[in-house]
Amino acid sequence: MDIYQHFRKEEKEDIDLFINKCEIADRNYQPVLTDFLDPREQFILKTIVGRFDTLEVHFFGGDEQSERKRAIVAPDYFTPSEEDYEMVLIELKYPSKFVNLTHRNILGTIMSLGIDRNQLGDIIVNDRIQFILTKRFESYIMLELTKIKGAGIKLSTIPFENMIQSNEHWLTHDVTVSALRLDVIVKHITNTSRALSKKLIEGKRVKVNHREIDAVDFIVEENDLLSIKGYGRAVIVANNGESKKGKLRITYRTLFK
Structure with a gap:
């Protein structure tokens, strides 16, 4: 599969990873889940999947506005459910009268706990704060994420139907x-x-x-x-x-x- 010429040389590692996932899905005729992908990675994966006649790719990041999404590469008969993406929406409560939390504060604190960026989806900051995480880290973050900028916080898992929109204006x-x-x-x-x-x-x-x-x-x-x-x-x-x-x-x- 001569696909490298269509992308940058520094993207070779991502391309190899995506080709491998496609080959597994194609060979075993089963769905394969990725980590969270940024828009460029989603584009690369979609291009690669397009070269496999029997495969399709599905993306989900919480809602239609999500920037970072997980993908499922699967045989064309497969229709994924929300649960298949194995991710959770977490709401963060904090004393907003005494501290102002930003996207950077939240991202930095979560990553300081040893959680890689590719395990974390969008962070939504509005009058409430929410973030999306791969499900396997749910219990860990509930135990370990107790303070941000010195302020005590409380986390709860909520349904994706209650996901808020960012107040960021593009x-x-x-x-x-x-x-x-x-x-x-x-x-x-x-x-x-x-x-x-x-x-x-x-x-x-x-x-x-x-x-x-x-x-x-x-x-x-x-x-x-x-x-x-x-x-x-x-x-x-x-x-x-x-x-x-x-x-x-x-x-x-x-x-x-």
């Missing part, structure tokens, strides 16, 4: 760019100069799909999630092809501070 932009180089994209996203975007990248303040990237000529693709320290996040929604003047038309969304 903005959609349609622009024309000269190239899909990272420095060009960061320049447009941050509305700054090319020189400053280069400084941000070389200063290791930019991540693409949670990987630190310091090469200004790194090529950005659809479904890439960019994190720019000091600014916020952006996701490349679509490459809409060339304009009449030979430039590239893209759609991206931003969530900035």
Whole structure:
């Protein structure tokens, strides 16, 4: 299966993992569950599954708005249930009058307990706070996660039908760019100069799909999630092809501070 040429060399490990899961599902004719995947990983997996005639892939992250999702690769006759994804929605209660908790606080504390990022789905912060976790860590986190920023907290597992929406507001932009180089994209996203975007990248303040990237000529693709320290996040929604003047038309969304 000559698929590596369609993706980045640093994505080879993910590609190998996804091919292996597809081969297991195909060979054993049984569903195979993944960890939580970001949008780019979901895109890669969907592409690979498309090369297997008898397989389909299903995604679930809590609701339609979820960014991080688990996937089930399965024979085309199989229809998964919510329980098949083996994940739980946990609500966090804390003394909001005395402490302000952010997405970063919650993520950092959970990961400090030894839980990998790929075991954690979306963290939703609104007037209430919820997060999604693989089910096998449910008992562990109920015992170990008792404080965040020094404040005592209480956790409870709730049904996915009670999942709240984030108060984060993403903005959609349609622009024309000269190239899909990272420095060009960061320049447009941050509305700054090319020189400053280069400084941000070389200063290791930019991540693409949670990987630190310091090469200004790194090529950005659809479904890439960019994190720019000091600014916020952006996701490349679509490459809409060339304009009449030979430039590239893209759609991206931003969530900035």
